[in-house]
Amino acid sequence: MANKAKASEAPFAYEGLDRVIHERARLSVLTSLITHPKGLTFVDLKQLCALTDGNLSRHLSVLEKAKMVEIWKGQDGNRPQTTCRITASGRKRYLEYLSTLEQVVRDAAKTAGKSAGDEGAARGLRGLAIRRV
Numbered sequence: 001m002a003n004k005a006k007a008s009e010a011p012f013a014y015e016g017l018d019r020v021i022h023e024r025a026r027l028s029v030l031t032s033l034i035t036h037p038k039g040l041t042f043v044d045l046k047q048l049c050a051l052t053d054g055n056l057s058r059h060l061s062v063l064e065k066a067k068m069v070e071i072w073k074g075q076d077g078n079r080p081q082t083t084c085r086i087t088a089s090g091r092k093r094y095l096e097y098l099s100t101l102e103q104v105v106r107d108a109a110k111t112a113g114k115s116a117g118d119e120g121a122a123r124g125l126r127g128l129a130i131r132r133v
Contacts (some may be wrong), residue, residue, distance in 0.1 A: 012107060016100030018093055020066045025051055025059045030086060030094050033069060039085030060084060066094060 021027055028049040032040060040048070044057050047051040068090030072083045086094070 013101055014104060016103075018095055018097045020062065020068065021097045023059075023093060025049060026063060027053060029059055029063060029084075030057070030068065030090065033084060033086040034091060034094055037086070039070075041080035042084065045084055058129050063090070064088075 021030060028051075029045060032048045034044055042053075042056065046053065049056065057131050060069060060071060064071055068085055068087060070085050072085075074083065082083075085121070
């Protein structure tokens with residue numbers, strides 16, 4: 001049985017890339033929800049993330065099972081309305097995930113900057129700015 005490599009032996013393994021979040025649609029959903037702390041309706045979330053009803057429903061189920069989002073079903077007048085909000089643990093996991101992505105960018109910029117043969121990539125990465133949330 002192989003031993004897990006130490007972080008110093010595998011500096012680009014990025015264990016913090018949460019598999020639940022590291023999917024385009026779920027990343028879009030969580031980004032939308034973290035920017036709207038009071039939550040969003042299913043319709044608004046669908047529009048912001050450019051997803052179909054079925055796709056959004058499936059990804060919300062995954063996020064709800066992981067306790068990253070809360071989902072309420074209610075009524076708006078005579079119409080059913082579903083509202084979604086990121087949970088405190090979902091917010092924490094999302095911010096940890098972003099921290100790991102920031103490290104990926106820093107590592108790529110540092111590595112690209114050392115590579116004399118790849119100056120175009122290095123110039124492009126140097127222009128990236130890391131914003132703290």
